[in-house]
Amino acid sequence: MEQKTTESFIWKPYLITVLFIVLMTIGLRATRDFFDQVNAVLLYLVPVLYSAVRWGRGPAFFTAGIGILAFDFFFVPPVFSFTVSDLRYLISFIVFMSVAGLTAGLASKLRSQIVQARQREASTAALYALSRKITAVSDLEALLAEVVPHISEMLKAQAAVLLPSRVEPMSMEVYPMDAQAWAADEAHVSVAAWVYRHNAIAGRGTKSLREASELYVPLHTDRQVHGVLVISVGDIPLAEMPGLILTAEALSDLVAVAISRVKLASEAKVAQLSAESEKLRTAMLDSLSHELRTPLAAVTGSVTSLLEHESLFTPEDRRELLVTIREGAGRMNRLVGNLLGMVRIESGMLRLNKHWCGVEDIVGVALTQLKDSLQQRVVDVRFDPDLPSVPLDEVLMEQVLINVVSNAVKYSPENSRILIEAGRSGAMLELKVRDEGKGIPAGELQMVFEKFYRGKATSSIPGTGLGLAICKSIVEAHGGRITARSGTGQGTEIVILLPVHMAEGEDGKI
Structure with a gap:
């Protein structure tokens, strides 16, 4: 069913151009008293230009051929015959075909440029949308969960990202999890590992594994290679692969930068936490060595006086020393409580x-x-x-x-x-x-x-x-x-x- 639909789509431009020529011929025959032959042959260039812009060079040349045959059969003496009484019409036919070919070529080239411009615009818009989507993501797994489906939708192909395993140094992990059904295959992983080690693109349309059904693109920045982007391109013609490879490389650069940013942010957070912990530890040591010394000295001095010279003190003196001990102990208790409280706050406890x-x-x-x-x-x-x-x-x-x-x-x-x-x-x-x-x-x-x-x-x-x-x-x-x-x-x-x-x-x- 799909093949029949595809074939009808291929023949559709030719059927439309034939219908276009038939209607134009009927119209020109009905108004032949108002149009001479020169105007008629020029009007046959209109469907040629339309076919070139709409469908490309093949339908345009087909339209030019059908048009010149219709002009010859219905307007060139002897009418209703493909013979030509005046050989000068052959020159007209040659000029018509030349003009038709030139205009068809130019129109077809313009159409191709328009298609390429639209593809570049779509690619740029997709890259921009992807960059906006991953800007605020700070977790690696969440980042890849956003990136991989976007790439698959953009390229209309399955995609996965392989990163070095955090558990086994010589193996690679597949992201996201639902891509493991095909990307975790040993053949894919081995090729991805080679691409990761050599920082070189491989797969369909490249020098390495040119006939493969997958494309392997390294995710690299100036600092390092972070992983490999694997795209299942299927049987896309090799002639179309250069454009796809350029898009895949642009996507891989964007993903690599995002992964690098997440890693740097994680490293910066760890460094900040380490610095804060070190600062807190230093402050605690300073507090214990300085702030505790004064109340501890007061407590020690009061206790020593009571123990060694108890008989020399009146009840009022002893009470004053005991109050000093209680105040010092309370001060030390508050200081230690503050230090432990800050540790609880900093640790999230x-x-x-x-x-x-x-x-x-x-x-x-x-x-x-x-x-x-x-x-x-x-x-x-x-x-x-x-x-x-x-x-x-x-x-x-x-x-x-x-x-x-x-x-x-x-x-x-x-x-x-x-x-x-x-x-x-x-x-x-x-x-x-x-x-x-x-x-x-x-x-x-x-x-x-x-x-x-x-x-x-x-x-x-x-x-x-x-x-x-x-x-x-x-x-x-x-x-x-x-x-x-x-x-x-x-x-x-x-x-x-x-x-x-x-x-x-x-x-x-x-």
């Missing part, structure tokens, strides 16, 4: 265990833990009377309050006031902690929430620069926001906004 909590309880627990660290500062707590319960991880939010209030104590003078306010702001709970210190310069308000950042004016005060960074991560994990406000000489205000309602999909715990 931070998990929330939300419950409906009253912010009054969280503030109360935080202030209780900081009771000995306030150092004669006055804490003023102001809550709206109708504060709602909020879905929180109370342990993590206590750590946030402890870090924020500790900073307020650290960066404000003794006997100053620390104000803690809580109220509702729309769908958010607003919690403010304000001190009466020197404040933070406007250019540093956002930077104080970055890891290891220490302000220039406070660099002499002990600290790791992790407290507010941990607060930011915990608050944002709750779906909230934390900001800093400040004015020179007016203190610093930390504002925490937390959602009042459970997020969609949450049910008491996360």
Whole structure:
């Protein structure tokens, strides 16, 4: 059935041109009193040009031959005969065929150029569409899952990508998985391995394996060969292969660049994570060696004095030493807690265990833990009377309050006031902690929430620069926001906004 359809399609242009000549001849015969023979023979050039533009050179020459025979039979004396009474008509026939051949050749060439231009336009559009599709893909398997079907659709042929195996160095893996039915054949893999090693194209239409049914194109960039693009071209005529090879090479270059970009992005991410891990490790060691030394020295000195000179101390002295020990232990506990908290955040191990909590309880627990660290500062707590319960991880939010209030104590003078306010702001709970210190310069308000950042004016005060960074991560994990406000000489205000309602999909715990 398919062969019969193909044959009818091949003969269709010739049948149409015959019908065209018949209708034109009938029309010219009916109007022969208005057209002389010169005009008639020129009109027979019209179907020749149409055939050349529409179907090419073969139908055009066929139309020219049918046209000259019709002109001879119906218009050249003796009419209704193929004989010619005047030999000068033979010159007219020769000129007609020459003009017809020239115009047919030019029209056919123009048609070919139009077809090639359309093919180039389609190829360029397909390449552009493919480049747009893979621009945002950052995973190798997802990239190939996008690329291979696009190539198959563009070339109207099966396609697959073979990459070096990550498990067995001497073998190759086929992408995508549904292409393994044919591309994973041992013959294909062996040829692809040769193409990969030699960075040379092979297969149908090339110097190597010219008569094969597949085309193997290396995916290479300036840095390296990343893999091989395999295209099952079937029995496409060798005369059509150069154009297909050019398209396949353009596609392979685009795919190779995309694979290289994904690999470089992955390597850059690993390098960044390594650098961040090294920075965190260094900061932790610095903190352990410097920040722990002061409270540890105070604890050690107080314990040593109590053990070696217990009889020399009054009950008030002993109580003061014990308070010093408790303050030092609390400071070390907060420091170690911050360091471990940052490790949890950086490693992605931070998990929330939300419950409906009253912010009054969280503030109360935080202030209780900081009771000995306030150092004669006055804490003023102001809550709206109708504060709602909020879905929180109370342990993590206590750590946030402890870090924020500790900073307020650290960066404000003794006997100053620390104000803690809580109220509702729309769908958010607003919690403010304000001190009466020197404040933070406007250019540093956002930077104080970055890891290891220490302000220039406070660099002499002990600290790791992790407290507010941990607060930011915990608050944002709750779906909230934390900001800093400040004015020179007016203190610093930390504002925490937390959602009042459970997020969609949450049910008491996360």
